[in-house]
Amino acid sequence: MIRELLLPVLLFPLTVGFQADGSSTGSAVSGNDGKPTEASASRASQLPEESLLIERGEGQLPLRIPAAEELEFRVLVDLGIGDVNVGTVTLTSGIEPYRAGLPIPGAQVGGEQQSGWLRSNARGGHLGYELDHELKTTYQPVDFPRIFHRDTQTGTENRKREIKIGERDGKTISTFQDDGHCEGCERPEHVVSSTLPWGKDHHCKKCKRGEHRVWKEIQTRDVPPNTVDMLGAIYLSRTLLVEGLEETTVPMLDKTRLWNVTLRPGGTKALNTKAGRFECREILLETTLPEGEDPGDRGFSGIFGIRGEIHIWAEALTGVPVMIEGEVPVGGLFTLDVQVELTEHRGTPAAFQAQE
Ligand SMILES: [Zn+2]
Ligand SMILES: [Zn+2]
Structure with missing residues (x-):
């Protein structure tokens, strides 16, 4: 019974959490042709064989997108009777040539511009409740949308959300749109037959x-130029580790609400996972409400639905996430410890190797 409750509560937030950061700074997307610019061979092996570096502006942590990486995790929840596996999360990324939907007058044609994408898929099912939750963010070499984030949940419940971040009329803005149950229209497929002999067919309530479900109104707001999405934030924690940088705070957009996410390097320890044993460095993600930002009617809740801190244990050389830990509140009554543990990996940097 508890597990039935958990699936939607846990998997859904976790998926969300995985999307980390796309920055919205006005900087251009540039490829590195798979060749790290630094000469050091050891550093080269820390980076994906091919990747796309998204600059986020002067003094801002850039986002690096691996060209063909796939990380699989299992989601474990501590129910007091041992850890229970409630589902899987897959993180993938890629690079592709950028193609505009329509030719823009004056724009270069046949250029070498690329866009990069990050994707998180969470799947689980228990006692008839099925969940398939996909988050995908595309980072494009255009002013708008520079960051295009899509959130799609299918299964027992269905919903869609879209966030776009970029520049319009010299300002950085975001748009948000989600869908909801149609409240009444003429479409015959929305009309349900009455189950009572004397009842009338009517639009489903x-x-x-x-x-x-139909798309609702677009909501637009101003955001700081270096704003990222949730997936971007997760991948930024990786850049933080590889670049050996200090603690940094980035604005992150969740639907229409802005959060400050502080990425803080912590201690090191060796972790045993299904994918092997890795020497890890902790990156702590702390989410706070920026000054002047409306907390909304739901109060504070951090990314992934995790309240408080998110602990990312990343392989110390490459920043590849090996374990993600946090607490998820359930129904406002109690919290559960959640662990997202690496089980398989493909396309990871050469230096990402399990220890003996
Ligand atoms: Zn309708
Ligand atoms: Zn309906």
Whole structure:
């Protein structure tokens, strides 16, 4: 019974959490052709064989997107009777040539511009409740949207959300749009037959059918130029480690709300996972509400639904995440410890090797 509750509560937030950071600074996307600019061979092996570096502005931590990396995790929840596996999370990334939807007058054609993407897929199911939650963020070499984040949940419940961040009229803005159950229209497929012989067919009032959902109004707001999405924030913690930089704080957008996420390097320890034993460095993610930002009617809740801190244990040389830990509140009554543990990896940097 508890597990039935947990799946939606845990997996959903965790997926969300995985998206980390896309920055919205006005900087251009530039490829590195797979060749790290630094001469050091040891450093080269810390980086993905091919990657795309997204600059986020002067003095800002850049975002590096591996060209073809796939990380698989299992989601473990401590229920007091041992850890229970409630699902899987897969993190993938890629690079592709950028193609605009429509030719822009004066824009270069056939250029070598690239866009990069980060994707998180969480899957789970228990006692008839099925969840498939995908987060995908594309970082594009255009003013708007520079960051395009899509959040799609299918299964027992269905919903879609889109966030776009970029520059319009010299300002950095974001737009948010989500879907909801249609409140009444003429479409015959939204009309349900009455189950009572004397009842009339009517527009469905409320259901979980994906095909009864429609896009709602677009909500627009101003955001700081270096704002990232949640997936971008996660991958930034990786850049932080590889670049050996100090603690940094980035603005992160979740729907229409802005958060400050502080990425703080912590201690080291060796961790045993399904994928092997790795020497790890902790990166602590702390989420706070920026001054003047409306906390909304739901009060404070950090990324991934995790309240308080998120601990990312990343392999010390490459920054590849090996374990993610945090506490998730359940129904406002108690919290559960959640661990997201690496099980398999492909396309990771050469220096990412399990120890004997
Ligand atoms: Zn309708
Ligand atoms: Zn309906």
